[in-house]
Amino acid sequence: MTSTEDLIQSLAADAKPVRRLRPPFLRACGWLAVFVAGAGIVTIATGAWPDMLARLKDQRFAVELLATFATGLAAVIAAFYLSLPDRSRFWAILPLPPLALWLLSSGYECYRNWIELGPQGWRLGRSSDCFAFILTMSIPVALALYWALRRAVPLDALRVLIVGGLGVAALSAATLQFYHPFDVTVIDLAVHVTAVVIVIAIMAAVGRAGLGIRRSPIR
Amino acid sequence: MDSETNQLDHEWAVLMAAAQTGDGAAYRRLLTAITPYLRSIAARHHRERADIEDSVQDILLTVHAVRHTYDPARPLKPWLAAIARRRIIDRLRGQGRRRARETFLSTEHETFAAPETNTYEAEPDARALREAVAQLPEGQRQAVTLLKIEEKSLKEASAASGMSIVALKVSTHRAVKSLRKILERGREET
Numbered sequence: 001m002t003s004t005e006d007l008i009q010s011l012a013a014d015a016k017p018v019r020r021l022r023p024p025f026l027r028a029c030g031w032l033a034v035f036v037a038g039a040g041i042v043t044i045a046t047g048a049w050p051d052m053l054a055r056l057k058d059q060r061f062a063v064e065l066l067a068t069f070a071t072g073l074a075a076v077i078a079a080f081y082l083s084l085p086d087r088s089r090f091w092a093i094l095p096l097p098p099l100a101l102w103l104l105s106s107g108y109e110c111y112r113n114w115i116e117l118g119p120q121g122w123r124l125g126r127s128s129d130c131f132a133f134i135l136t137m138s139i140p141v142a143l144a145l146y147w148a149l150r151r152a153v154p155l156d157a158l159r160v161l162i163v164g165g166l167g168v169a170a171l172s173a174a175t176l177q178f179y180h181p182f183d184v185t186v187i188d189l190a191v192h193v194t195a196v197v198i199v200i201a202i203m204a205a206v207g208r209a210g211l212g213i214r215r216s217p218i219r
Numbered sequence: 220m221d222s223e224t225n226q227l228d229h230e231w232a233v234l235m236a237a238a239q240t241g242d243g244a245a246y247r248r249l250l251t252a253i254t255p256y257l258r259s260i261a262a263r264h265h266r267e268r269a270d271i272e273d274s275v276q277d278i279l280l281t282v283h284a285v286r287h288t289y290d291p292a293r294p295l296k297p298w299l300a301a302i303a304r305r306r307i308i309d310r311l312r313g314q315g316r317r318r319a320r321e322t323f324l325s326t327e328h329e330t331f332a333a334p335e336t337n338t339y340e341a342e343p344d345a346r347a348l349r350e351a352v353a354q355l356p357e358g359q360r361q362a363v364t365l366l367k368i369e370e371k372s373l374k375e376a377s378a379a380s381g382m383s384i385v386a387l388k389v390s391t392h393r394a395v396k397s398l399r400k401i402l403e404r405g406r407e408e409t
Contacts, residue, residue: 007276008250011283017241018287084288085305086298153285155305 021152024087028080031148032073035141039175048178064105068174070098075167076145082160083152092163099166103193110186130176130188134195137172142203150211157212158204165200172199228294236291250279253299260303264311277306351401355394358382362390363398 002010021027043049056062075095081087145164154160173192231249238246254275261274281302289298352360352368365376366387373384382390 002276004254004272004275004279007279008247008254011250011279012243012247014283015238015241015243015246018239020239020290021288023290085285085301086293152288155281155285155302 021084024080024084025077027148028077031080031145032076035144035171039171043175043178046179052178060105060109064102064109065174065177067098067102067105068170068177071095071102072167072169072171072174074098075163075170079145079149079160079164079167080152082156082163083149083154085155089159092159095163095166095170099170102170103189106189106192110189113185128191130180131191131195133176133179134169134172134192135199137175138168138199138203141171142168142199142207146203146207146211154212157208161204161207161211162200165203166196168203169196169199224296228296231295231299232291232293235286235289235295239286239289239291250282253282254279256296256299257303260300261307264307270310270314274303274307274310277310278303281306347402347405348398351398351405354401355397358386358390359394359397362387363394366391 043052056065074097078091078094081091082089142165145168149160149164173196176192231252234245234249234252238249257275257278258271261271261278265271265274278299282299285302289295352363355363361380362376362382365371365379366373371379373387376382376387377384380387
C-alpha cells in the first residue's frame, strides 16, 4: 500500500483544472425551466389549456394543482442541495409542507365526493390510465434529473434519489392534472400515491448503483 | 469559530480555489495541510493506526474526486468534515459487514472455528479409495483408472483400452456414482 505522502504526490500530479458546479439553486432553476418549457409545449400542443383554465376557477382544484406542482419544485430544489457534501440534511424536509397540502386537498376532495355521491365516490375512475401516465412520464423526467444530479457525485446518493424521486413523481402528477378531467375518488388518490411511491422506489433502487461516490478501493 | 481557525479556513479555501484551476503546487500544499486535520477526525472513530491511515487516504481520494463541488465562497472545513464523516462511516460499515462473516486469526488460534476442518476422519483416505476402485466392475474400473488416476485424455484412454470415447464417458460417470456409494457405505460401517 502506498503511503499517504505518496498518495498526495500522485493526486497533486493529477491536478487537472475542474469545472466548478454552479450554485445548487441556479442549477435547480435551470433544470426546472427546461422541464416547464417541455411540459408547456406538450400541454399547449395537445390543447389541454382551455379546459385547465376553466377548471382552475374551482379554488379547491387550483390549490391541489399548485400544491402538487410546489411539491415537485421543492423536492427538485432540495435534491440539488442535498447532492452537495456541505449542505444541511434538513433540505430534505423542504418538500414536506406542499406534499401535506397536496395530500390534504385531494383527500378532502375524495371525502366530499364520497359524501355527495355515496358509494359512487368509491368508483374506480380511470385509475389505471393515471397510474400508467405517472409511471411513463416519470421515466424521461427521472433520467433527466439523474443526469443533472450526477455531476455533483453525492456522498449520500440514497437520500438524494428519494427526494429527487418525489420531485419527479410530483411533477408528473401535476402534468397528469391536465389530462384528468374528473374529480379524484379515494381509489384515484390511492393509485396516485402508489404511483409516486413506486417512482421513488425505482429511482432509488436503479439510481443508487450509478449515482454517488464509488466504494473505496482501499480496504 | 475563533479568528485563528477562520484564518486557517480562509487559507485552505484559497488553496482549493487555486487547485480547482489546475495549480498542482497549491493542491499539494492543501492536501498536506489538511492531512493532520483529517487524521484527527479519523482517530476519533478508529483505534488501529492502519485504519486511521486508510481512512485518511480514502478521504483524500474522495476530496480529489469531488473537488469540483466545492464553492470557494463558502468555508472549506465543513465541506471537508462532511466528506470525512461519510467516508469513515462507509469504512466502519464495511468492517462491520466483514466481521460478521469472517473470523480474524491471531497466533492463539491453532485451528479454524468451523468444526469440519478439525475432523481428521473426513480427510480423503487414499487406501479406502483404492479398495473402492478395486470393487468396481471391469469396464468402470478401467475407465476411471485411465482417465482419473492416470489422467489420460479421452483419446489416449480410448486407444489404450479399445473402448469408444462415448463408452468411456458413460463408464466414468457410472464409476464415480458407484465409488460414491461404496465410500459412503464404508463410512457408515466405521
